[in-house]
Amino acid sequence: MAAAIEISGITKRFGEFEALRGVDLRIEQGEFFALLGPNGAGKSTLINLLAGLLQPTSGSIRIMGHDVQTDYQRARSALGVVPQELVFDPFFNVREMLRFQAGYFGHGPENDAWVDEVIEGLGLTDKAHTNMRKLSGGMKRRALIAQALAHKPPVIVLDEPTAGVDVELRQMLWAFIQKLNQQGHTIILTTHYLEEAEALCERVAMMKHGKIVALDTTRALLKSHAAKQLSLRLTGTLPTPLQSLLKQQNGDEVVLALSELSQVEMVLSVLREANVAIQDMQLQEADLEDVFLNLVGNQKGASA
């Protein structure tokens, strides 16, 4: 079975600036995948290359087995992209827009039932005959997503789909996207809301300076890069055996990084032996944000 997306040795230069410096990535069909990274990491450039909006300096990209340059018609037919900017065509209403969009992919009236399903799924039924110009920001965002789905693509790319979107819409949106994923659509998501990626995506790639710096299942990344944190307020100094776990120290508060929960017992026994009393203790769950900061932030552990 062809991969949903197969990126091989992609580089992209804009003059002197190297936006992508050799990216390899394979995303299987049916995955729910997150692409994370700070602004300027190259996420949008990578998406624009997938969509054929940019041409790579070197390397190749295949979507459902079709090369985006030599077999661009099949590649683009397999792909639905939700752009980051809230763009719209002011001349048409929602339903017209979606039908025209499907028409660009060669779909005629036989596709209208699907268009109506998308309209309903995204809560746009009341606005189907409203001009795009007159929609609120949230409704425009829904229409933008509907446009990417109008031709029923097997691979869907959402570039920051929930930026500036209220909680209700965000939840409705994710329910709809999850349903599509369960039906077999491959979903690729870029987002700044790391908790979304953590909750939804099975696998995550993190980018920095035009390269992928981490690629693993969400669970493995959480386990390997940001285990639990134990914050302690102690009466004395931290015993030497625990110095290796020390992550940061703010006055009398120390933060220890634990790779496993069972280490808590060990920490407590070392403290007992050293006769150091605990005034306050807090155990924090790790989240994707810690991994993110660890990998792409300015901390010591960051690797480029």
Next chain:
Amino acid sequence: MTKSARAGVVFIRCFKKELLRFWRVAFQTVASPILTALLYLLIFSHVLESHVKVYDQVSYTAFLVPGLMMMSLLQNAFANSSSSLIQSKVMGNIVFLLLTPINTLEFFAAFLAASMIRGLLVGLSIYLVALCFVSVPTVYPGWIIAFALLGSALLGTFGIIAGIWADKFDQMAAFQNFVIMPLTFLSGVFYSIHSLPPFWQAVSQLNPFFYMIDGFRYGFFGHGDVSPWLSLAVVGSFLLVLAWLCLKMLKSGYKLRS
């Protein structure tokens, strides 16, 4: 679906969308240019009718009608494709077209066909309204149709090129006011170039718009400043060159896909 059936759907939907785009604002895109042309007709014929004689048996007002028709047809064919593209580029919604598998030829044909329809619609409407005021013969309808089609195709193509090239409305306005306007006004819309001094006659003959208007007018009166075959050759050649350039720009992704 077969490949040709798919291509047919893509072209028809894209063409229909471009048609609706101007039809939704028909006051601005169709009615306004008709009114403008009729005002020109009214004023120029009032001022010049008794002073200017261009061809025997042809009144100045009648002479003016084909020129104004062609001028409006050309300007509107240009305005349709160029404004659609520049608006989509500035608003950012061009991305919805670029994300699709539409090929160069479908893109070109759909934008061109819609531009031609708008140009022809405006030109024909001016003719029909002008008939209420003045009688205009149609000696060779075949030439009239040929130049109307070629002229609208040429400017529709030019509009696509300008729309792709321009990055902002300001550049497009400059293109329209400093290239299209002078070329149309100085092409013999309001006069026969035989009334000009020899030097300006020679200059006029370098203007491709002159051949479109002269050939078109020949179809109405059976008279022209040059042979309609020469006009056909010049206009046809220009169209081929511009269409080739336009397709090349679209295929390379010039200014659309970097």
